[in-house]
Amino acid sequence: MSTDVILFLGLAAVAIGAALGMLFSRNAVYSALFLILNFATVAVFYLLLGAPFIAMAQVTVYAGAIMVLFLFVIMLLGAEELRKRGKLGWQQPLALLLGFVLVAETAYLVFVRGDLVSQIVPAAADYGTPKDIGILLFDNYMLPFQVVAVLLLVAMIGAIVLTKDDRKIERKTSEEKA
């Protein structure tokens, strides 16, 4: 067995364990932490597949920025503890069934139609390097890149407009005048 396979099997165990931990933990903060662990393992998978840029994006964007935001929201809302019994009725058997279908499909692809899977050609070593992606972003995709910047600005303005409490400010200024 090559080191790649050993590494993969070890990581896979961690990834699945972390995903299960996230699902079954009754404390939302633990769930979020498990999810970070899962994201980090998936990032290593990307590295194994020769996609360093996506791996780093996974760590900084998902495991970093988004999960920190999640944790903040969970703690600010005080929603750490889940109630004992959730209101999941018919969803539970359906989820089990769909999960089983997914596992069966994967098993079929891997064990019966293995020829399809092995056809995938590994990407060239210098494919999708951060430098290439950077050049693409500022060359071919200059305009979309800038539009995204404007879009984020608009979203920020929108969030502030919709959450700023104007009445409080008005009351304060009228009190000051009085």
Add this chain to the structure above:
Amino acid sequence: MIEFNPLDLLNTLPILVLVSWACALLMVNVFVPRQGKGLMVLLTALGLAVTLILSIFQAGTQTEAFKGMLAIDDFTVYMNVFILASSLVALAISHDYMQRMGLARGEYYVLMLFSVAGMMLMASAADLIVVFLALELLSIPLYVLSAFARPQVESEEAGLKYFLLGAFASGFLVYGIALVYGATGQTNLIQIFAAAEAGVETPAFLLVGAGLILVGLGFKVAAAPFHMWTPDVYQGAPTTVTAFMAVGAKAGGFAALLRVFIAAFPAISVDLAPVLAAVAAATLVIGNVVAVAQSNIKRLFAYSSISHAGFILMAFVAFGQDGLFEDTIASVLFYLVTFAIASFGSWAIVIMLERKEGRGLDLQDYAGLGRKYPALALAMAVFMFSFTGVPPTLGFAAKLFVFRVVIEGGYYWLAIVGVVTSVVSAYYYLRLIIIMYMQDGDPQVRGETWLNLATAATAVATVLLFFFSTPLFEWAAEAGFLWF
């Protein structure tokens, strides 16, 4: 290495000016006191007017910009002029209303400008990635504007509903783009066209992808069965936002639909035509039939706008047939302008009659308008006749052109559906006229210079332009694409 073409900046000058102007206004707004937001309106109008002039100067340009991401052609210029002129009217009917309802905040105008930039970008997008981003740039300000009257529950509901369903629809669009990319290996419209003409390995992906793009854009233009959000959002949003959204989002959505379908998908138009015909027929039937049961004027106009989306979609069905795409573009553009003029006029009258806390919006509140304010009632009657398609109003010419394209395309059954639903629509449009003239009441109208001016101008245009409809149609027919 990175190449940069300075001409790109020149070719996209209108959008660049508009976005920079919006950013600058955001800063200016901080120093404008709450009572003096009239200054913001003036500055916003100035920005729109400057952009409008710059857009007009682009007439005759036929070029690509930013590595094929944008197409600057006659179609772009036509749409830009239309969108900017519409926004100026929307601005004119906004100021008084926003002050009266206690909503006068500078961000309103800034968000409006960003949304206009999104619409203009949609009109010139030549790449599916830009289509998606432009759609978001158009939509996100509209989500916020819909909820602008918070903490009013109806407005908050409208904003949240529009946002959630809009995000869902965007998901469809992105999935469609991904499938088209998977089938052709391209996101650029003209390269998709070339790949589809050459034949793709998995035509099913291309077809499903085109269908999902239709879902995503159909949501924006309020076509059935993706129209569910329309009545609630139109009713809950501040009325000026509704007027802006009813025209602007439709213009952006149809501009993108026209360009994407005509430029990229002629090869599969035979398969797409039945789907488009079914969507158009469903939109016509649902919009017109459900409108009959409405008693709130904003909901009535919401369903009416759904039905007009159906009429515009009718013109789409035959887009792939030889020599018909020019007529398709022209009749869609003509109908959009017709709808915009009558729509702004009627919304301006709704704004005049609306009072705080959603009063003055019932159909019965219009009783007696004909006796007390004859000019206003006459204008409203003109708009209703235009919506129905009665000569001598612009609406008649618009419907005529649409029906002509449908019949040339050979879709007689669709034309019959269109005629029958037009008759149904006459019932609810004429009912409003009957309420205005035949019933007694004491309507309270808030007149204001800009509102009066907008109403008068749109009413005169609706009648007067009818006599110039053929030259106008020929003018619209010249708004061709860069590639044809």
